[in-house]
Amino acid sequence: MLMSKRAAPAADNRPKSKETLVSLSNAGIRRDGRWLVRGIEFDIARGEVVTLIGPNGAGKSTTAKMAIGVLKADEGSVTRKRDLRIGYVPQKLAIDWTMPLSVRRLMTLTGRLKDTEIATALEATGIAHLANSEVRHLSGGEFQRALLARAIARKPDLMVLDEPVQGVDFAGEAALYDLIRTIRNKTGCGILMISHDLHMVMAGTDTVICLNGHVCCRGTPEVVSQSSDYMKLFGGNARSLAVYNHHHDHTHLPDGRVRHADGSITEHCHPEDGHHHDHSGHDHGHSHDHAHGDHAHHHDTQKGEGTRHA
Numbered sequence: 001m002l003m004s005k006r007a008a009p010a011a012d013n014r015p016k017s018k019e020t021l022v023s024l025s026n027a028g029i030r031r032d033g034r035w036l037v038r039g040i041e042f043d044i045a046r047g048e049v050v051t052l053i054g055p056n057g058a059g060k061s062t063t064a065k066m067a068i069g070v071l072k073a074d075e076g077s078v079t080r081k082r083d084l085r086i087g088y089v090p091q092k093l094a095i096d097w098t099m100p101l102s103v104r105r106l107m108t109l110t111g112r113l114k115d116t117e118i119a120t121a122l123e124a125t126g127i128a129h130l131a132n133s134e135v136r137h138l139s140g141g142e143f144q145r146a147l148l149a150r151a152i153a154r155k156p157d158l159m160v161l162d163e164p165v166q167g168v169d170f171a172g173e174a175a176l177y178d179l180i181r182t183i184r185n186k187t188g189c190g191i192l193m194i195s196h197d198l199h200m201v202m203a204g205t206d207t208v209i210c211l212n213g214h215v216c217c218r219g220t221p222e223v224v225s226q227s228s229d230y231m232k233l234f235g236g237n238a239r240s241l242a243v244y245n246h247h248h249d250h251t252h253l254p255d256g257r258v259r260h261a262d263g264s265i266t267e268h269c270h271p272e273d274g275h276h277h278d279h280s281g282h283d284h285g286h287s288h289d290h291a292h293g294d295h296a297h298h299h300d301t302q303k304g305e306g307t308r309h310a
């Protein structure tokens with residue numbers, strides 16, 4: 001399907017030479033009698049950028065929180081390198097925007113930092129000149145840079161970035177992805193990034209994992225970007241075509257069982273189920289013919305709307 005012509009969804013063929021920072025094995029989170037995500041399998045190695053994509057409500061944030069231990073897996077296992085240092089940039093930040101807050105203060109809200117550490121981090125994200133600026137006056141791109149600076153100041157082994165380009169215009173977005181790549185190259189940290197826009201993942205991602213309550217598919221973005229179908233969908237006019245389709249032929253029921261196209265119900269997916277196909281020739285669209293809850297199956301991501309969550 002869209003990520004890889006050959007790779008089965010659960011198979012992970014990446015070389016294992018680099019130090020593994022986090023490893024999820026058959027991991028799932030259950031709330032109110034419903035599996036939010038289930039059967040999640042992936043590793044993040046040092047220096048690797050893994051991006052989770054999927055529609056709204058697919059479980060991307062839930063999976064990231066499970067990976068870093070904010071949420072505990074209800075089944076399966078999540079293992080982290082000993083003393084793993086994590087820099088987390090959440091999707092939403094509980095900030096009282098009516099209160100004055102400088103960038104410098106934002107950096108130290110959750111822990112002390114030396115002046116030199118603050119200066120180095122702001123320098124690295126290109127906003128050293130904004131150290132004393134009011135956070136509420138920052139542009140979307142500057143705000144995201146401030147959050148990145150805050151995360152890298154503690155020299156994490158793993159950075160987790162939940163929608164790191166929200167509220168950022170197109171040019172700013174490209175610059176931010178460059179910056180994220182530079183941080184990875186300079187520090188060698190692993191990066192787990194979340195996006196619901198397939199276009200975004202082209203920038204410097206090693207592995208894309210498409211979620212929809214479970215791992216639909218995974219692979220390198222190169223495979224996608226080199227395919228003529230991808231070009232048709234995303235080339236040239238990529239921004240307005242940030243809609244992805246892919247085909248599922250089964251439904252994950254709230255109790256974890258699976259209902260197939262023929263109406264039969266089994267405990268697990270069949271190997272030949274939709275997201276397990278060899279998808280060569282598949283259009284790189286993403287049209288779900290079944291529901292994993294009530295999320296939208298086509299989504300056109302509009303950026304630059306300044307969605308800063310308070």
Ligand SMILES: Nc1ncnc2c1ncn2[C@@H]1O[C@H](COP(=O)(O)OP(=O)(O)OP(=O)(O)O)[C@@H](O)[C@H]1O
Nearest residue numbers: 031032036055056057058059060061062063196293
């Ligand atoms: N604590 C909770 N209790 C019950 N349901 C929850 C809880 N947290 C999240 N959910 C539900 O789990 C599903 C996955 O949520 P999650 O935030 O992980 O999705 P997402 O892929 O990050 O979505 P988005 O792209 O909209 O940010 C959603 O349907 C959400 O409503």
